[in-house]
Amino acid sequence: MPRRICRAVNIKKMYYRGKMTVEALRGVDFTIHANDYLSIMGPSGSGKSTLVHILSCLDTPTSGEYFLEDRQVSKYTDQELARVRNEFFGFVFQNFSLLPRLSALDNVAMPLLYAGTKKNDRVVRAREILDKIGLGDRINHRPNEMSGGECQRVAIARSLINKPRVIFADEPTGNLDSRTGAEIMEIFDRLVDEGNTVVMVTHDSNVAAHAKKIVKLKDGMIEYD
Amino acid sequence: MISIFGKITLSFQTFRTHKLRSFLTTLGIVIGVMTVIAILSLIEGLNRSVAEQIQSLGSDLIYLQKFTWVSTGHRDLEKLANRPDLIPDDAIAITKLASVEIAIPEINRRLTNLKYRDNEVASPTITGSDENFAWVNNHIVESGRDLSRDDVLHRRAVGIIGSYIASNLFPDESPLGKDIYVNGHRVKIIGVFKEKGTFLGNSLDNFLLIPNTLYEKFFPRERGSIFSRVYGGYSIDIKPRTGKVEQAIDEIRELMRRRHGLTFDEDDDYELNTQQVLLDLYQNLTNVGFIAIVAIAAISLVVGGIGIMNIMLVSVAERTREIGIRKAVGASNQNILSQFLIESVVLALVGGIIGILLGMLLAALISAVSPLKAAVSLWMIALGFGFSASVGIFFGIYPARKAATLNPIEALRYE
Ligand SMILES: Nc1ncnc2c1ncn2[C@@H]1O[C@H](COP(=O)(O)OP(=O)(O)O)[C@@H](O)[C@H]1O
Ligand SMILES: [Mg+2]
Numbered sequence: 290m291p292r293r294i295c296r297a298v299n300i301k302k303m304y305y306r307g308k309m310t311v312e313a314l315r316g317v318d319f320t321i322h323a324n325d326y327l328s329i330m331g332p333s334g335s336g337k338s339t340l341v342h343i344l345s346c347l348d349t350p351t352s353g354e355y356f357l358e359d360r361q362v363s364k365y366t367d368q369e370l371a372r373v374r375n376e377f378f379g380f381v382f383q384n385f386s387l388l389p390r391l392s393a394l395d396n397v398a399m400p401l402l403y404a405g406t407k408k409n410d411r412v413v414r415a416r417e418i419l420d421k422i423g424l425g426d427r428i429n430h431r432p433n434e435m436s437g438g439e440c441q442r443v444a445i446a447r448s449l450i451n452k453p454r455v456i457f458a459d460e461p462t463g464n465l466d467s468r469t470g471a472e473i474m475e476i477f478d479r480l481v482d483e484g485n486t487v488v489m490v491t492h493d494s495n496v497a498a499h500a501k502k503i504v505k506l507k508d509g510m511i512e513y514d
Numbered sequence: 515m516i517s518i519f520g521k522i523t524l525s526f527q528t529f530r531t532h533k534l535r536s537f538l539t540t541l542g543i544v545i546g547v548m549t550v551i552a553i554l555s556l557i558e559g560l561n562r563s564v565a566e567q568i569q570s571l572g573s574d575l576i577y578l579q580k581f582t583w584v585s586t587g588h589r590d591l592e593k594l595a596n597r598p599d600l601i602p603d604d605a606i607a608i609t610k611l612a613s614v615e616i617a618i619p620e621i622n623r624r625l626t627n628l629k630y631r632d633n634e635v636a637s638p639t640i641t642g643s644d645e646n647f648a649w650v651n652n653h654i655v656e657s658g659r660d661l662s663r664d665d666v667l668h669r670r671a672v673g674i675i676g677s678y679i680a681s682n683l684f685p686d687e688s689p690l691g692k693d694i695y696v697n698g699h700r701v702k703i704i705g706v707f708k709e710k711g712t713f714l715g716n717s718l719d720n721f722l723l724i725p726n727t728l729y730e731k732f733f734p735r736e737r738g739s740i741f742s743r744v745y746g747g748y749s750i751d752i753k754p755r756t757g758k759v760e761q762a763i764d765e766i767r768e769l770m771r772r773r774h775g776l777t778f779d780e781d782d783d784y785e786l787n788t789q790q791v792l793l794d795l796y797q798n799l800t801n802v803g804f805i806a807i808v809a810i811a812a813i814s815l816v817v818g819g820i821g822i823m824n825i826m827l828v829s830v831a832e833r834t835r836e837i838g839i840r841k842a843v844g845a846s847n848q849n850i851l852s853q854f855l856i857e858s859v860v861l862a863l864v865g866g867i868i869g870i871l872l873g874m875l876l877a878a879l880i881s882a883v884s885p886l887k888a889a890v891s892l893w894m895i896a897l898g899f900g901f902s903a904s905v906g907i908f909f910g911i912y913p914a915r916k917a918a919t920l921n922p923i924e925a926l927r928y929e
């Protein structure tokens with residue numbers, strides 16, 4: 290049995306909108322092991338994004354417990370949560386979420402800035418990863434000078450740079466045409482082959498088919514078959 | 515952690531994208547710091563020249579008089595007028611004190627004018643004193659001779675004039691041996707004093723020195739107005755031995771109380787004035803200037819600070835997504851806080867530096883076109899820096915905290 294990285298127990302997430310309460314997650318259990326390749330599927334509004342945001346510590350649950358290597362995340366300080374986001378998890382967004390004013394290289398190196406890595410090492414490592422992901426000739430381009438596929442590859446490079454335990458991707462091919470999407474999925478496949486752990490949100494069954502295991506979400510709950 | 519330098523270059527990036535807006539924002543600070551630097555340097559310049567001039571008046575003299583130079587509250591003139599007049603004998607007694615080098619009597623009044631043939635000087639001062647007056651008061655006889663003991667004893671009708679009177683009454687000839695008339699009495703000019711210049715804008719050379727015995731004959735001391743009873747009598751100019759000012763004051767006090775027959779429960783009925791008192795008075799005046807500066811500074815810095823807070827809030831709102839992205843990849847609240855705080859401090863400091871430069875320029879300009887001389891010193895520049903940096907911190911902290919505590923997901927969702 291591979292090592293367990295994190296475990297969520299009975300996670301609930303409520304959004305309050307005036308008098309209305311939206312229950313986005315209604316008691317979800319979720320465990321991630323090393324070298325997992327999971328895909329979370331479900332219709333729009335089923336709570337997929339909410340779940341990966343909580344799992345990646347970008348957001349906090351309304352109730353339930355989340356353990357990172359058996360430590361309760363709710364006990365983490367802001368500073369520790371920042372470190373978790375920086376070193377423990379990488380996140381790839383559907384809309385890339387790159388800083389428009391920074392070059393590909395600076396975007397990729399940004400997590401290292403907050404890790405306190407020296408400038409020279411930052412440049413060397415960012416360049417290395419961009420080379421590996423096939424963007425060695427784009428390092429000085431800004432996001433608006435690159436195609437959607439290239440932007441998403443920059444975003445993947447950024448999520449990888451601190452060698453995270455888990456890479457989360459929320460509909461990473463959602464904004465791309467199918468050919469480019471397939472190229473991106475190849476990258477994730479390769480990453481898992483190299484020993485990385487990937488958790489991917491999608492509502493496209495062709496994309497989900499890449500994963501070793503599919504988790505289905507409906508109305509904020511996991512559907513077990 | 516990220517180097518300070520890295521953060522500062524980061525914030526300069528933002529200024530480049532908002533040049534005009536950043537400039538307008540700093541205007542309040544620019545104007546505030548500029549005004550403060552200009553006024554401070556003018557006051558400092560004034561301080562220096564006043565200190566110099568007070569020094570040039572004569573070193574460390576103590577003046578024994580019926581009135582004080584600095585009035586504290588309202589002064590009871592009647593009480594001052596009823597104090598005993600000081601007399602030349604007081605000077606003789608004081609000269610005998612151990613810590614006193616010499617004491618001389620001095621009596622002054624302002625004349626309407628002095629004339630010689632077609633020439634005239636307006637409102638000269640006439641001084642009655644003795645042969646020691648000139649050196650005690652740092653006057654140098656440039657031509658002719660000083661007063662002598664005999665001049666005083668024999669009440670000779672002789673006088674020595676300041677250079678201002680010399681050049682105005684006798685533009686083309688030597689004044690020596692010429693007669694002028696004071697109150698209808700003839701006085702023969704036996705000497706001319708070297709020029710001393712001006713003090714607070716008044717000529718120090720528009721005066722005529724005659725023996726005090728002669729002065730008493732010209733201007734008999736009748737019971738005049740209350741003003742002349744307070745201010746019209748003798749002063750005693752006392753030159754203490756070097757470094758003995760304090761002892762001299764004590765000894766004079768004891769002596770004068772004895773001479774005036776004061777009992778232990780009676781107050782002094784004379785005043786001891788020193789240049790320190792004059793400096794203190796001047797200090798009080800400039801303190802008013804300082805209060806004005808503080809007010810100007812406070813107002814403009816608050817205005818500038820609000821401007822900075824405003825632009826920083828706009829900047830935080832505009833960059834909400836950026837903040838979300840940075841937090842998503844591991845920026846801590848602290849990182850975001852310091853990024854925005856450094857930005858507002860840099861913004862304020864840019865304004866401060868511009869203000870310092872403009873203030874110095876303004877001071878130089880005023881110095882060039884007016885008799886005021888400005889003196890910029892390092893501490894003012896430091897003050898300008900300190901001021902603007904504090905404004906940057908104080909008014910930057912709220913927007914920076916706002917940015918730092920944003921929830922990453924909500925920030926990322928922001929359009
Ligand atoms: N910030 C929010 N405020 C209010 N409701 C929200 C918020 N975020 C998500 N929701 C609601 O929670 C539910 C789940 O959303 P989400 O996790 O984004 O679903 P998915 O990613 O599966 O489309 C939806 O009904 C959505 O409208
Ligand atoms: Mg979603």
